[in-house]
Amino acid sequence: MRSSLFGSFSILHILILSCILLTPTTLSSDGDGDDDGDLVDQICRKTPFYDLCSSILHSNPLAPKSDPKGMALIMVNNIQENATDTLCYIEELIKQTSDEQLEQQLDFCAESYIPVVKYILPQAADAISQGRFGFASYCIVDAQKEVNACDKKFSGSSQAPLSDRNDIMQKLVDVAAAIVKLLLNG
Numbered sequence: 617m618r619s620s621l622f623g624s625f626s627i628l629h630i631l632i633l634s635c636i637l638l639t640p641t642t643l644s645s646d647g648d649g650d651d652d653g654d655l656v657d658q659i660c661r662k663t664p665f666y667d668l669c670s671s672i673l674h675s676n677p678l679a680p681k682s683d684p685k686g687m688a689l690i691m692v693n694n695i696q697e698n699a700t701d702t703l704c705y706i707e708e709l710i711k712q713t714s715d716e717q718l719e720q721q722l723d724f725c726a727e728s729y730i731p732v733v734k735y736i737l738p739q740a741a742d743a744i745s746q747g748r749f750g751f752a753s754y755c756i757v758d759a760q761k762e763v764n765a766c767d768k769k770f771s772g773s774s775q776a777p778l779s780d781r782n783d784i785m786q787k788l789v790d791v792a793a794a795i796v797k798l799l800l801n802g
Contacts, residue, residue: 655680655682655683655684656670656673656674656679656680656687657670659673659684659687659795659798660673660791662794662795662798663790663791663794663795664787664790664791664794665787665790665791668787668788668791669691669791669795672690672691672694672788672791673687673690673691676690676694678690684795684798684799685744685747685799687795688744688752688792688795688796688799689741689744689745691788691791691792691795692737692740692741692744692752692756692792693741694788695737695759695785695788695789695792696733696737696738696741698781698784698785698788699729699732699733699737699759699785700733702729702778702781702782702785703726703729703730703733705778705781706722706725706726706729706778707726709722709777710722710723710726715775718775718777721769721770721773722777722778724765724766724769725766725769725778728762728763728765728766729762729763729766731762732759732762732763736755736758736759736762737755737759739751739755740752740755740756740759740792743755744796744799749796749799749800750800752796752799753793753796753797753800756789756792756793756796757793759789760786760789760790760793763782763785763786763789764786766778766782767779767782767786
């Protein structure tokens with residue numbers, strides 16, 4: 617009994633020591649030992665839009681103190697803010713237009729953005745918080761499909777009042793998807 621307890625004790629120590637030794641640590645370039653910004657940069661370099669990712673995460677005071685899961689939540693919350701703002705913008709455009717075709721296109725986009733704002737992104741945030749990264753990834757892809765559907769409604773049209781907003785949404789979704797993929801891959 618004593619030898620098996622000692623054996624378990626040794627294995628436990630080896631596992632703890634391995635975790636400590638294998639945890640990547642880096643020093644920031646300014647040499648002060650503060651590597652908070654480095655994790656943000658490391659994560660953002662693994663996304664398709666480094667500058668966008670870095671800008672959003674560095675502007676959020678919580679991001680440098682966060683882990684990749686927290687950064688994924690920050691990105692999803694940023695997408696939520698943008699989607700909500702875009703939905704309000706669409707609703708204002710609908711009120712202002714007298715063009716029936718444009719109004720129908722905008723109605724379609726509103727119907728695409730409503731589930732993104734009310735259901736899809738909140739579910740993605742909840743899933744990330746709960747460590748259900750596969751479902752979070754599914755939600756993010758679903759949000760991307762809705763934004764794509766809105767964007768396609770204006771293809772070939774001389775009026776595309778949402779193209780810039782849909783473009784930024786696509787980029788934000790791509791960044792969030794990349795971060796969640798990192799979480800999925802461990």
